[in-house]
Amino acid sequence: MTTLNTTTAANSSTQLSVERQLAELVDEVRVSVGPQATLAAKISFNSKETLNKFNNLIEKAINNIQEELKQAVTSKSSQAIIDDLNKQLNLVTERATTFRNYLNGLSSSTSITRSANSEQGNALSAWLDEVSPLAEPEDLTEMPFQSLKADRTNVPRDFSVEGTTDINIKTRDLKNIDDFFLPEYIASANETEITDDILAKAKELANSPVKIYEWVRNNVEWQPTWGGQQTADMTLDVRRGNAMDISTLMIALLRAAKIPARYVHGTVDIPVDNFINMAGDFENVNAAMDFVSAGGIPVTSVTVGGKIAKVRIEHVWVEAAVPYYPSRGAKPVSARNPIDSWIPLDGSYKQYEYLQGIDEVTVSNLDGEKITNDLISSGSVNEQEGWVQGLNSNIIQQAQFQARDNLVTHIFNMQKPTLNDIVGGRKIIEQKFSMLPGSLPYLSVVRGVSNIQLPNALQVQVTLGLEYNHINGDYIQKKEAPLYQLNQQNIIISYKPASKADEEAIKALSPSGFTDFNQLPNFLPSSIHVIPEIKCNGEVLLTSSIIALGEDLEVGYQISTQTRNYLNLRDKVISGSYLALAITGSNLSKKIFDSIYSKLQYTKQILDQKDIDKIGSLTRDELLGDMFTFGVQGYYIEYISKCKVMSAKTRVNYQAIPSIGTYGYEPYKKTFFGLNRGIESHGIFMNIRVAQTLEEAKGSKLERKQFNQQIGLMSSALEHQIPEHFFNDTNGSSKIEGFSAVKALAIALQQGQRIYTINYENEVTALQNLKLDSLAMSEIKNALAVGKEVITHTEQIEVPGFKGSGYLIIDPDTGDGAYKISGGKNGGFFLGILMGAAFTSVLYFTIALWAAGIAAGPLGVGAVGLLTAMLTPIIAAAMGNVMNLYASADKEWQKCFVGGMLIGITIMGLGPGFGVIAGLKTKALIDLIFGVITAITNVVITFEEVESSATSCFR
Numbered sequence: 001m002t003t004l005n006t007t008t009a010a011n012s013s014t015q016l017s018v019e020r021q022l023a024e025l026v027d028e029v030r031v032s033v034g035p036q037a038t039l040a041a042k043i044s045f046n047s048k049e050t051l052n053k054f055n056n057l058i059e060k061a062i063n064n065i066q067e068e069l070k071q072a073v074t075s076k077s078s079q080a081i082i083d084d085l086n087k088q089l090n091l092v093t094e095r096a097t098t099f100r101n102y103l104n105g106l107s108s109s110t111s112i113t114r115s116a117n118s119e120q121g122n123a124l125s126a127w128l129d130e131v132s133p134l135a136e137p138e139d140l141t142e143m144p145f146q147s148l149k150a151d152r153t154n155v156p157r158d159f160s161v162e163g164t165t166d167i168n169i170k171t172r173d174l175k176n177i178d179d180f181f182l183p184e185y186i187a188s189a190n191e192t193e194i195t196d197d198i199l200a201k202a203k204e205l206a207n208s209p210v211k212i213y214e215w216v217r218n219n220v221e222w223q224p225t226w227g228g229q230q231t232a233d234m235t236l237d238v239r240r241g242n243a244m245d246i247s248t249l250m251i252a253l254l255r256a257a258k259i260p261a262r263y264v265h266g267t268v269d270i271p272v273d274n275f276i277n278m279a280g281d282f283e284n285v286n287a288a289m290d291f292v293s294a295g296g297i298p299v300t301s302v303t304v305g306g307k308i309a310k311v312r313i314e315h316v317w318v319e320a321a322v323p324y325y326p327s328r329g330a331k332p333v334s335a336r337n338p339i340d341s342w343i344p345l346d347g348s349y350k351q352y353e354y355l356q357g358i359d360e361v362t363v364s365n366l367d368g369e370k371i372t373n374d375l376i377s378s379g380s381v382n383e384q385e386g387w388v389q390g391l392n393s394n395i396i397q398q399a400q401f402q403a404r405d406n407l408v409t410h411i412f413n414m415q416k417p418t419l420n421d422i423v424g425g426r427k428i429i430e431q432k433f434s435m436l437p438g439s440l441p442y443l444s445v446v447r448g449v450s451n452i453q454l455p456n457a458l459q460v461q462v463t464l465g466l467e468y469n470h471i472n473g474d475y476i477q478k479k480e481a482p483l484y485q486l487n488q489q490n491i492i493i494s495y496k497p498a499s500k501a502d503e504e505a506i507k508a509l510s511p512s513g514f515t516d517f518n519q520l521p522n523f524l525p526s527s528i529h530v531i532p533e534i535k536c537n538g539e540v541l542l543t544s545s546i547i548a549l550g551e552d553l554e555v556g557y558q559i560s561t562q563t564r565n566y567l568n569l570r571d572k573v574i575s576g577s578y579l580a581l582a583i584t585g586s587n588l589s590k591k592i593f594d595s596i597y598s599k600l601q602y603t604k605q606i607l608d609q610k611d612i613d614k615i616g617s618l619t620r621d622e623l624l625g626d627m628f629t630f631g632v633q634g635y636y637i638e639y640i641s642k643c644k645v646m647s648a649k650t651r652v653n654y655q656a657i658p659s660i661g662t663y664g665y666e667p668y669k670k671t672f673f674g675l676n677r678g679i680e681s682h683g684i685f686m687n688i689r690v691a692q693t694l695e696e697a698k699g700s701k702l703e704r705k706q707f708n709q710q711i712g713l714m715s716s717a718l719e720h721q722i723p724e725h726f727f728n729d730t731n732g733s734s735k736i737e738g739f740s741a742v743k744a745l746a747i748a749l750q751q752g753q754r755i756y757t758i759n760y761e762n763e764v765t766a767l768q769n770l771k772l773d774s775l776a777m778s779e780i781k782n783a784l785a786v787g788k789e790v791i792t793h794t795e796q797i798e799v800p801g802f803k804g805s806g807y808l809i810i811d812p813d814t815g816d817g818a819y820k821i822s823g824g825k826n827g828g829f830f831l832g833i834l835m836g837a838a839f840t841s842v843l844y845f846t847i848a849l850w851a852a853g854i855a856a857g858p859l860g861v862g863a864v865g866l867l868t869a870m871l872t873p874i875i876a877a878a879m880g881n882v883m884n885l886y887a888s889a890d891k892e893w894q895k896c897f898v899g900g901m902l903i904g905i906t907i908m909g910l911g912p913g914f915g916v917i918a919g920l921k922t923k924a925l926i927d928l929i930f931g932v933i934t935a936i937t938n939v940v941i942t943f944e945e946v947e948s949s950a951t952s953c954f955r
Contacts, residue, residue: 017522017680018060023672024803025054026099026128030774033106034125038777039768040794047106054103058096061672065089068525075508078501081527088675095131095673102127132674134775135572137782140809142568143816144689144826145712147704148657150290154563155300156267156314159448184452185260185321191454191484192252195233197591199256207257209322209329209345210433216250216347218430223655224279224693226296226314227460227561229483229585238587242295243316243348244458250318250347260321264344265458266448268315268440269302274351275311280653280695281354281426285311287699291653294693296563310443316458317346317440319450329436344440350428357424357648363410364403371399386762387754393746424648457562460658462486462583464534465556466544468570475556477544479534483559483585483658488592490537490629491581492621493555493573493662495530498546502528523670525678526550530575538621549576550669550676557660557689567660567689576679578620579664580628584636586656593633599626624665627726632663635688635722643692643711651697652707661688663722683802686719686828708815716742716808716819719828739799740828741819744806748793758790759812771795772805773822783809783818796822 016024031037032045069085102124138144188194205211221240228244232252235241241249247263254261270278272285279288285301285308293299298314322329324341331337379390411422420427451458460483465475497503505528526548534542534555547553552572559567573579603622606614619625640656647654663686667679692711696703720738737743749755758766763784770777773796780790792807804822811817818826 017670018057018064019670019672019677020668020680022054022057022061023670025050025057026132026672027774029103030125030128031771031777033121035122036125036777036781037121038770040771044771047103051100051103051107054100058092058100062089062092062096065092065677077505077527081505084527088677091675092673095675098127099124099673132672134778137775137779138818138820138826140783140786140788140818142566143809143811144567144569144818145715146566146691146816147694147708147814148294148296148564148566148691149814150293150695151564152289152293152299154293154296154298156298156312157448159266159446182260182452185262186255186258187452188252188255189453191228191231191248191482192255193231193233194252194256197233197236198252201236202253202256205253205257207259207332209254209257209259209320210436212250212253212257212259213320213345213347213436214431214433216246216253217350218428220246220249220347221426221428222246222278222348222350223586224292224295224297225586225655225657226298226563227483228454228458229460229487229658230587231484231487234484234487234587234589234592237589237591240587242586244454246347247316247318248454250345254318254320260339262319262342263316263451263454263458264319264447264449265314265316265451267312267446268442269310269312269444270349270442271310272308277351278349281651281697282653282695283698287695287697290699291655291693291695294695295655295657296561298563315346315348317344317348319344320436322436324436324438327435328438330434343436343438344445345436346440349441350431352426353429354426355420355424357420357422358407358410358414360403360407360649364406366399366403371395384762385756385765386758387756387766389754390752391749393749423645425644456482459483459561460585461560462658462660463556463558463560464542465558466532466534466542466553468554468556475554477542479542481541483583486536486583487585487658488589488633489583490596490621490625491541491583492535492625492629493532493577493579493581493664494535494620495532495575495577498529498531502530523678523680524549524576524667526676528678532573532575534581535621547575548676548678550667550671550678551575552669559658559660559691566657567691569660569689571662571687574666574669574679577664577666578624578628579662579666579685580625580632582629582632582636582661582663583658584633584660585658588633588637588640593630593637596626596630596633600630628664631722631726632661632686632688635661635663635686635718638722639690639711639715639718642714646707646711650703650707652704653693653695653697654707654711655693657691657693659688659690661686661690663687684723685825686723687825688715688719689826690715705813705815709810709817712808712810712815712817712819713742716740716828719819723828737799738828739797739802739804739806739821741806741808741821743828744797744804744821745791745793745808747797747799748795748806751797753793753795755791755793758784758792760784760787769794772807776805776807776820776822779809779820780807788812 029045029050032041065085065088069082069089072082072085102120105120106124201215202212205215219239220235223240223242223245225242226244227242228248230238230241230245230248232249235245235249244263251261251263276282276285276288279292282288282291289299289301289311292313300312301308302310302312304310319342320329321339322341322343323331323333323337323339324343327337329343333339375391375395378392378395379388381388411417414421419425461480462483463478463480465478467476468474469476497506506524509524528549529546530549531546532544532553533540544553551574553575554570555573556570557567558565558569599622603618603626606618609615636659643654643656646652664684666682666685668682670677670680694704694708696707717740720740720743724738745755754769756762756766756769758780767777767781770780770792771794772780772792776792780792783790789810789812790807791810792805796803796805802822806819806821809818809820820826821828
């Protein structure tokens with residue numbers, strides 16, 4: 001066995017490349033000149049200093065291209081590569097001369113505001129827009145963080161005109177007896193696959209239709225969404241689902257017991273009070289109907305005597321073929337007790353007991369009015385211009401710590417509390433059955449159509465696309481699949497070398513016998529071409545045309561049901577990236593999460609052995625893919641669990657909706673003057689999209705909006721906190737900061753920057769005080785133009801490996817938003833993995849280790865084993881952090897819930913203090929500051945002695 005002792009590159013340099021410094025300089029010029037430049041940018045711009053800096057950098061950049069060309073000639077690279085490098089050299093030289101001439105024209109004065117220089121600046125701005133146009137701002141028609149709205153025009157189908165009959169009328173149609181025995185009715189297929197766990201549960205329930213019905217009805221919570229999302233196995237694990245998911249579970253259990261079963265789609269009428277109870281903790285029927293409608297369920301009211309008497313919804317339930325007469329399903333099938341009827345069974349319909357939990361506002365003993373006044377007094381608040389500055393965030397943090405201590409004391413003094421005793425929530429009111437009920441528990445039922453398997457129209461569908469065609473508005477390559485096939489699966493967006501020549505080019509850039517990170521180049525040129533792929537569990541779902549490293553690939557996502565489409569979004573993914581794509585439903589399965597964890601354990605065992613041959617046999621999906629998948633799914637688990645607790649404490653009903661996000665490595669796109677030079681190492685990005693439905697108990701739109709904004713801030717904070725948890729030293733000896741939109745606001749507040757809320761009232765004056773990067777300014781102006789509000793700071797912020805800004809784009813009516821950082825990302829950035837040269841190896845992992853079996857990769861097994869072994873301390877440490885966090889989840893699951901409670905306290909306990917600020921225009925901004933500090937303050941309560949029926953954040 002060959003072993004290797006490895007060392008890390010913790011002290012490696014993180015200095016930016018010449019080309020990257022040039023790109024930042026050009027962007028600084030772009031925002032400082034021309035008709036769109038703000039006053040703050042113009043005043044700080046010094047054309048003479050910029051010209052001197054440019055001359056120094058451009059000389060080095062041109063020398064880099066010349067050196068690359070020389071090496072290409074020496075190594076006898078293809079003529080196409082040599083020609084491309086000559087073209088790059090000529091283009092850069094030409095554009096550098098033009099840019100220099102413009103700067104020379106501006107350097108006659110240090111003030112860009114003078115009329116002559118304004119004209120010259122406008123010309124330079126126009127030239128930059130021509131040679132290097134900015135990316136198009138994100139279409140804000142659909143926000144990446146959104147709460148779906150009710151559509152009361154989406155009413156139930158009228159099945160009565162489709163030749164159906166009332167299923168409550170029992171008939172024994174002997175002509176259809178043979179249908180009971182069709183093999184399809186007991187088949188294991190699609191969502192109803194009969195797994196070992198399904199078989200075990202059916203056996204536990206004695207394969208009895210009565211016990212199966214009773215167990216599903218009493219143990220699986222109904223969720224008001226439309227379209228099947230989950231397999232039966234997943235629903236068995238999470239114990240939640242909509243009508244389709246619950247029916248899927250019941251059918252699989254029945255079929256596992258050899259009982260024929262099928263889906264039925266129709267309409268049902270539910271008494272008003274029962275409907276309100278099912279939908280959530282509501283106080284009026286219209287709020288409950290809006291919540292259900294927002295989830296996509298066709299719904300309408302039925303009025304009697306001018307008053308809503310019942311609510312009609314489209315619904316899915318089950319029919320089971322059982323011996324109904326005379327045993328009513330209580331006795332097994334036999335010669336003397338044959339199957340004689342299709343009997344309707346609905347595991348979704350039930351009533352709930354709503355539990356309040358502790359009154360955390362009273363227990364926390366916070367004086368909201370005093371805290372608010374102290375916060376305002378600690379800094380400056382300008383009502384007219386819409387900004388705050390210098391507020392002392394420690395005031396809010398100290399309030400959080402006080403709340404934590406008081407909550408801990410109170411909880412420890414409770415007598416063996418359960419989760420519901422602490423948090424509240426709802427509990428199914430159980431019923432016992434000695435026989436099947438024989439009819440559905442509704443006022444009236446119209447049976448529509450039956451299906452052996454759930455049809456496409458009753459499934460949530462996911463569409464993935466590659467290569468967006470801007471002419472016809474569609475993707476060149478597209479794949480549609482039902483959500484249950486992709487839900488919580490290991491999906492990777494990656495790239496592989498396009499040809500043998502590209503493999504050889506990568507190999508030629510790698511020094512033979514390298515033993516140190518610093519021997520590896522930090523740059524892969526655009527002359528290397530790659531093929532994009534989207535894979536699910538190792539199988540290719542989509543692939544597209546060959547592109548050069550550094551080019552953008554437009555990747556599209558859409559989630560749809562029969563009643564709506566949403567999250568219809570496009571990402572520009574830099575070729576050379578390696579991203580885990582999370583496609584998640586309303587619930588996340590601990591069983592699936594455990595399986596990823598087991599794979600991480602296996603990989604870490606190999607890494608810990610430091611056997612180069614074994615390490616060399618690992619794929620990049622095993623080394624990086626599983627870890628990124630685990631991370632992005634962990635994001636959604638923590639986000640959903642905290643939202644549930646906040647919902648219980650604020651009486652704003654919350655329901656998670658299928659969502660999509662990415663997490664992984666993205667290189668830096670080495671581009672200046674519109675020229676793609678290739679890629680260099682960069683960092684970890686989390687780019688998250690979230691959807692949910694929200695409705696306050698009384699239907700208050702204001703409280704709904706406030707809750708929406710609060711969970712939006714929390715979602716942004718998690719985008720930097722999750723990577724920090726994964727990649728930082730658990731001992732705290734080498735902490736590296738992540739970056740997200742709310743983190744940027746918090747840092748800017750600490751630095752003394754102004755935090756602006758910008759809308760149509762103060763847009764003209766506020767924008768003149770901003771000095772951010774060009775894309776951020778473009779997106780901010782675009783957002784204001786379509787009626788959104790923007791919360792941002794005034795100047796760019798630097799963290800290791802990243803310079804940029806954070807800005808929140810908010811819909812003023814709903815609280816939906818885009819929580820953005822520079823570069824147009826809806827998420828967070830983290831340099832991490834010990835910084836610097838370590839990322840060079842990650843860069844190589846994303847391209848060089850492309851093959852399903854590493855032996856086929858361009859570097860060969862020996863080099864790959866060495867490269868992987870060099871990265872072992874880094875990857876193994878990250879995996880160790882992941883596994884330590886997850887292993888402690890059973891003891892510390894309370895963190896998710898108490899975290900939600902503490903955020904809820906900010907909404908309910910501190911928020912009332914705002915009432916003393918009569919007429920304050922910046923009330924919303926002060927509210928937001930409370931939310932920002934609360935979201936990023938990772939105040940944790942750990943109390944291992946608390947008893948609970950739940951053991952993790954999954955339920």
